Amino acid sequence: MSVPTRSMTIYRISDAMTDVDACLETVQGTYLDDAASTSMDLPEYPDADAVAFHWRHSPVPAPWVDAASHLIGPLPDDYQSIDCGALLLLGVDGERYAIGFGGGWRAIPEQFKDHGFGLRFTIRAVDADQVRSVVRRSMTGLGRQDATHVSSGIPIGHIGLSEYAEIVGRLAGMVDPGDLGLESTRPVRVEGSAGLRLRVPVSxxxxxxxxxxxSEICARTVPDDFAFVEAVTPVRDEWRLADLDRRLDERLRAEPGDDAPVRLAAAIPLDLADRAGDAHSHVIKIGSVEVLRRGDLDLDAILSRSRLQCRTPAVRALRRGEVRMCEDDHGQRVIAKASADKWLAAAVRVNERDYFLVEGAWYEGGAEYFASVQRRIGGLFKPVPSLGLPAWPDRPEPPGSDKRGERAYNEWVQDSLGLDQYLNLDRTGARTEFHGSHGFEPCDLLGPGNELVHVKGGSRTQPFSHMFSQALVSAESLCLREDARASFRELVRKTSCGRRELPDGWRPAKVVLAMKVDRLTPLTPATLFPNAQIALAHLAQTLGRYGIQVEVVPISRGDAPSAAA
Incomplete structure (x- = not known):
């Protein structure tokens, strides 16, 4: 006789719960305070420890009674419901599980849940060709969440997930019942996120x-088809978030030169990256004081304000603070702003696990994920660069010029090597109906083979968010829009006074990211900050779908070569 089954959600209890008493104390002090009655049982289970308790709340009117009374008229007094529930805690071979009945799921303290359990199981058990639904969230900082539902099942590779820019939060699919030790002859549907939902035998x-x-399936190695799902996950455990914030707070307050385990870098919020080229100053407000910084925002500007916070934890002051991006030198004309924590990137290793801060949120990255990222971007650094960009001189601008930074370097490269080799298109725009009156900046330099060369200078290997964003917008626009290509062809012809022409049918074939770094710290895949590694891998993956090659060319610092060079 077959055993009946019922759909239930199973949770795994994390190491934050030291014992059952800790769970019961937390539950009894919160959700069950208003219970009309509560009972506890110790049911006997084969080779398992079990504790269960159940409760009943006083009858309350159904939630729709008040509105219905106004719209229909008085309703009978017995239109009530009984709020009741039960929670079963099971310890099996050292692992602890919890199953809620009725409202019982509400009694499981969030801080004691293993929030990665359900998803960890599904990506090891589900048939990669029979995925039924995926819910994922973008890491671009725009808060976008997408869901794909296919009732008949679809291969995971056909869903179009981005390995380096999206986080999978829930996944459902079909599992072989034999793998679960079940008697059913048909595949079993499971859905995993924090919990695991499936039909459970009532025995x-x-x-x-x-x-x-x-437990055995969760201990398996994740299949290659699903490895990217576990690569990056948001940290949800309250105790772990508190520990990471504590470590970050210590780093924010550390004096310059302290050998702190938390690595920091200045960042640009991803949804503001396309405005960074227009910024001439930044106003930093962390605490009660506003500070003006001209030029690019650097890490020292954020840290100097964080160290001065005495009455408030530095992390809290950072999240309450604000950085405004301004198009003038005096911090008066604001073009964009974001909370101060989004202008900071952090990375730390705790107990052999890697965590990093992106857009103000903590994520955990698996070791294999970072190895995959570095393998992908490693191929973008050629032993011998395809383009011979000259060293960045200490003073590329001509005497008396007000041009600085990349603007001066790009102009100097064209003047030194000739526009037949490098056409300076910095601060120019190709226009389309989609991009508005200002258009988009296609590149900083047009290379000798019509490569789109984007140039960025910085004293540290911090995330080059503006460069990556500009390169992606430009290449995609020139691939997908004929009006963008037509505008770019005219821009090249006009800027070069007819000396450069794009061939008929031209589409971008190569994007070059030219980066200036300190000569004592060579630019390599390993020296890029983790956030920049992820962004670069995503850029290469996306442009690769269009058949566009990406190459990173480090620019050294040094004396200016002669024009003949």
């Missing part, structure tokens, strides 16, 4: 056997 012996199989 104590069979339930323990199922939990054992679940």
């Amino acid at each position: 104590r012996e069979r339930l323990v056997a199922l939990l054992r199989r679940i």
